Amino acid sequence: MAMLAVAAEERPEKGRAICEGDVVIVYERHDRMKAVTVTRNGELQNRFGVFPHNEWIGKKFGSQIVGKNGAGFVFLLAPTPELWTLALPHRTQILYIADISFVVSFLELRPGSIVLESGTGSGSLTHSLARAVAPTGHVHTFDFHEQRANAAREDFVRNGVSGVVTVKVRDIQGEGFPEELAGCVDGVFLDLPQPWLAIPSVVRSLRSDGLVCSFSPCIEQVQRTCEVLSKERFADIRTFEVLLRSYEVRHENLSTSFDCSEHSSEQKSSEVSTKPPPHKRQRANEADEKDKPEGGLDAGDTNGTSKTVGEESKKPQRQLKPVIARPYPETKGHTGYLTFARQATLM
Ligand SMILES: C[S@@+](CC[C@H](N)C(=O)[O-])C[C@H]1O[C@@H](n2cnc3c(N)ncnc32)[C@H](O)[C@@H]1O
Structure with missing residues (x-):
């Protein structure tokens, strides 16, 4: 396990x-x-x-x-589950951690929860669903693509989650979720091309107060899903887009031409020279690059904005390598919209 x-x-x-x-x-x-x-x-x-x-x-x-x-x-x-999402064999598009963590929280999953998922795809989300509901809950996941379902099943066995996950081949848009689970499901997750077709079956499956989430890359899919959720009298229908911005934290070369150990008035007019961060920098191997100078101004380089008023030529040049943080230039953007809704019991 x-x-x-x-x-x-x-x-x-x-x-x-x-x-x-x-x-x-x-x-x-x-x-x-x-x-x-x-x-x-x-x-x-x-x-x-x-x-x-x-x-x-x-x-x-x-x-x-x-x-x-x-x-x-x-x-x-x-x-x-977090590392598996980054290492798994991609058989389909997958959900990543930003969306996954949001889904697990907003579906209010906990140990003991019963969850339905379709389609299974590469099983990226399924592993996190499994950990959230273990050891007493269960994830029933469905994909109409037999080979994908079989490959996912093998992954679940290999990763020790098969005790809380059942994979079945089923066309959820055409047939809906199985009747035997009707009324006892805590959460449903849909990652389907036409999720609105599955909503009537979601209504039958969910317990009162249960939650559904649908992931769609296009806003037109979201609109159609919301229309059906509304028609089926779901409450609290909300759509989110989760955007993640990663930062790199590294040493950056800055050069000064004064000695930092001297705190005298003559330093007031000293300016720290920096080279503006390049707009685009190829991120090669972190380990290779970590402490490598970024080029541009270093201790001996006076061909820039470096300027010291006064004893410029006498002061020793000193290299500073402060830690800086800035967003990665190639931050991943939109992956999809997450629409949540709650099964309401009307009086
Ligand atoms: C984008 S993938 C799901 C990826 C998954 N959420 C993950 O994180 O790995 C969509 C899956 O839905 C399946 N699918 C599409 N239409 C379906 C249907 N009508 N019934 C069941 N599965 C379906 C596809 O075969 C595909 O594997």
């Missing part, structure tokens, strides 16, 4: 050691991870070298491992 491990001794943060057969998230950097099943005599090869699995067995999750030639390293992380 890797992703749902709740017993203290099973929690990776308590230091569980990696065993043969475990799924490990091999972390190179925040946007480059790979899920690997540990096998005896297995090997991982990447641009940092060769990493024999035998050296992983017995190490704690979270360990840094240096490659065979000593040129690079990776981290071996315990799989979580």
Whole structure:
């Protein structure tokens, strides 16, 4: 039960050691991870070298491992729904953590909740739904694409969430959700091309006060869904767009031509020279770039805005590397709209 491990001794943060057969998230950097099943005599090869699995067995999750030639390293992380979303094989478009966390919160999911989902897709959301409702709840997820449903089922088994997830092949827009779950469902999540077709069946499935959420990339889909939700007398119909802005925090070169240890009046007129941040900077390997000067002005460079009034030539040039934070230039934008509504019981 890797992703749902709740017993203290099973929690990776308590230091569980990696065993043969475990799924490990091999972390190179925040946007480059790979899920690997540990096998005896297995090997991982990447641009940092060769990493024999035998050296992983017995190490704690979270360990840094240096490659065979000593040129690079990776981290071996315990799989979580959050990391799985970043490492999973994409068979469809998927939901990412910003939307997922919002969905789990706004559907008010908790241990014991019963949830319906369609379509399953690559199972990105399903893993987070499973963890939210475990150990006593259940996620029933449906996709009309048989191969996708089968591949998702294999992932759920491999990741130890299959005890709380059932995958079935079903056309939810055509047939609706199964009758046997009618009236006892706490939350429904739809990621379908025509979600409004599934709403009458959502009405039958949800308990009173239960919640539905529909994810759609286009506002026209949202409009049609809202019309049907309204017609079906859902309450509190609200649509959100979750936009995430990530920041990079790094050392940036600034140069001054005064000695910071001297706090005298003559420094009042000193100016710190900075090079304006480039509009676009290729983000290569974090590790490679981390402390690399950004080019432009450094300690010896006087061909810029650097200006010191007074003893310019006598003062030693001093390099400062303050920490700066700024948004990544290629922040991901719109992924879709999330429409929530609550099943109301009218008097
Ligand atoms: C975008 S994917 C869902 C991705 C998923 N939310 C995730 O995070 O991985 C949409 C899925 O809906 C399925 N689908 C489309 N129409 C369907 C229908 N009528 N009934 C069931 N599944 C359907 C597709 O096969 C596809 O796998």
